[in-house]
Amino acid sequence: MKLWIPSTLLTASLLILSGCGTSPKPEDIVVIDTTLPIVELTQNGIITDMNAIAFEWKNIQDPRVNGIYVYKKSPSYEGQSSLVHTDTIEGRFKTHYVDSNVEPDTKYSYMFKTFTQDSQSEQSQIVSVNSLPVLQSVAWIHSITGMPRTAKLIWRPHINEKVKEYIVERKTLEEETWSKLSVVKGRLNAEFIDDELNDNYVYMYRLRAVTFDGIISTPSQIVKVITKALPKSIENIKTTINLPKRIQINWDESTTKDFKLYYLYRSESVDGSYELIATLHNNIFIDKIEEDGRSYFYRVSAVDKDDLESEHEKNSIAGMTLPKPLAPAIVEAQLLGSKIELKWSKTDSRSKTFVIRKKHKKGWFDETQEEFEGIVGNTFIDTNILPDSTYRYMVYSLDENKIKSEASVEVKIVTPESTEIQKAPIKKVKDEVVSEYIPEPVAASKEEAKDIISVPEELDLSGL
Template sequence: MGFCKILKICYIYFSLIGLIALQGCGILTGDIAKRKFDNTLPFPEEIRTINDVTSIGLEWKMPENLEEIGGYVIYENTTKKNENSANSKIIAIIKNPFATHYYIQKLKPQTNYSYQIASLGRNNTISIKSPPINIKTSYIDPVENIFASKDLPKQIKIFWSPHNNPSIKRYIIERKTQEGKFLKVGIVPHRLYVEFFDKDLEDGKVYSYRVISESYENAKSLPSAIVTGSTRKKPLGVQNLQASTNLVKSILITWNLPENPNVPIKNFKIFTSRTLNGKFSFLAQTKENFYKVLNLKDGEIRYYKVISVDADGIESEMNIGAIQGNALPPPPTPKILSATIINNQAVLKWEIEDDTRNIINFKVCRSENNKNQICFDNIMQQEFIDKEMRPNIKYQYDVRSVDEYNLESLPTPIQSLGF
């Protein structure tokens, strides 16, 4: 058997022994503390490093006098907060003198680390440590070509170029808060899936975003460039809102259509309240620029606000002020001029002081001892004679005016007559 083949078999043997020893590192750490320092024992030199995002590779030159070497110890130097001196801990024990490589994983990206290597003597000794090996882990490049939409309804679309690193597992999307911090708002689960919709946002508002890539080893990339997107502005509100005051038992609300809307207006929403400063509740929805409120009481007052709604359901601001409308009030109540008994007959005379309404007739209502009311309609004169009075009965009379819309005024004060 040749020397090279023997050397190869020995290398495999010692590699297996070294792997077993490495797995039992925690058990062997106590053995290291019992060893004596040997200043003459050579330690690894010409140490080179290769840095990755979450791992570091170490390579060293095999020491001379290999017959004195039984393996190697790798230390990690740590410096605690508020301390200037470094502490060392053993992270690997390699029981193989032929070993010249080792890698350390599960590190943090863009972080400084320091290591040293010592040799193990075959006679229960240990060398001094090598000079510190200082290294910084690498990083994953940020994604490129990131954009954000400017005019989507209640949402912003963020999209970017796929990362060229195949180790990327997913993307993390962050949004900037009012306090200036970036917080996660979503995750995109694949390297080639390169868009995200941030939804349920306020109308007409600007938001800032950045994207962070994450590898299968859970290492995060540098943040992307910050981009700003904005949601669609609210549509313009209606103009020249008016409400009628002269319709019978109804109010007609009208308004002008918004001029040159960026998005077509789909419909309008009408809100109403009984008082100007009261709570406005939803009344109706229409596609026209008018709406008629029906079945009101004579003279009933209502306050209205109208908002426009675009094709995507974005609503305009609700105006602070409101428009007042009212149904046509009752006609003016007659004024009694006289109420007398003449020849055992009741004679009532009246007049209309307010001539702004077209009064077409009058109505007189009579009760007997406040009971059994009957009314006499279509009285054309401003006078009424009751020829059917009986003695020893108290009669009560009131007069009402009736206009062209057949609206009836409030009754006059009661006039009591009898003989």
């Protein structure tokens, strides 16, 4: 008689050849008929798997036989000391039975009896069978470490053709239990990439193989991955506070081996929103700014070839453009005959030259304005003076970079209405340098007005 088909086809057989229902059941009072045939297994009549055990016996020719009772002893049956009925095979023509209620690597005992409507045969030989151990996982697995926020696993495909997929499990050093991360479909697929990971962090992985009939293998060897660390933070960032219309930022060069470039950020406040203003290969940058005394906060980071960026949020450095010089302080403003004389004091050592702004108003609406530049002394004499007029003066200082200060206090002088203004000679007082503006001659007044003003705020001489 032809016996077992090749073992590679066993899986299909297990599904087809399972025993049918559990009726009829053996009677409580057993009537043994010694003339009934006894179930006899074939020479290779037992095949084991992890979750199933299959039996094959010789043909039963006796037409009295209605079927076969299956008896089983299992470690999972608490208190069981002998074999108990677990299944019934109806019909005498069946020669195969598969028990699929089996745990891996477990020992079971079996015995069979043929039965008629009123009796049973003697029991068959009791056979002890051990199910196969749990499927082992892949034989070789390897991890690729040092990748940016990514881990890569590769393994050798499982040799068991019943494997349909792999379960990837992951655990960190802080976690106590493994968690199911993903499922890789297909026995021949042998790669998995885990992304969006933390920087410079340790992850552990293992693999389980899964068969078509749901058997899950033991875990594979554990492999460890350490993700790539961020580039080292930039150190020794320096900014300037004394350059005109610009701020220079420089820092120590990055020591990151695969350095690519620097990111430079700027904000108006130390805790404000930082904007990326430059990507650089050099460790110096000049931020051109048109405002004087304008301050900004800067941060610098290093970026590697994998676009990983160093930490920079905790290192903000303030810089500022050169501020305006201090405004001069007017100490005297006086009408001397046909001229107005201004004197001021230099309040900032940066001041090199001065600018006078003159406003002239005659009547209600007519007003003119002019400036006098390049004044190097601290006295200004204006001889272009008309009667019945209002004059206002402000003084500015300029440094060597032509940065102009804010205006000084404005002084106001009102000339007499119908008197003639006498033109008086201009003299040098000691060694003072005198700047003079000489207008066209005007009619001399009969009386000479002379006023000396020394006021820290706006000067109003309208009552003269």
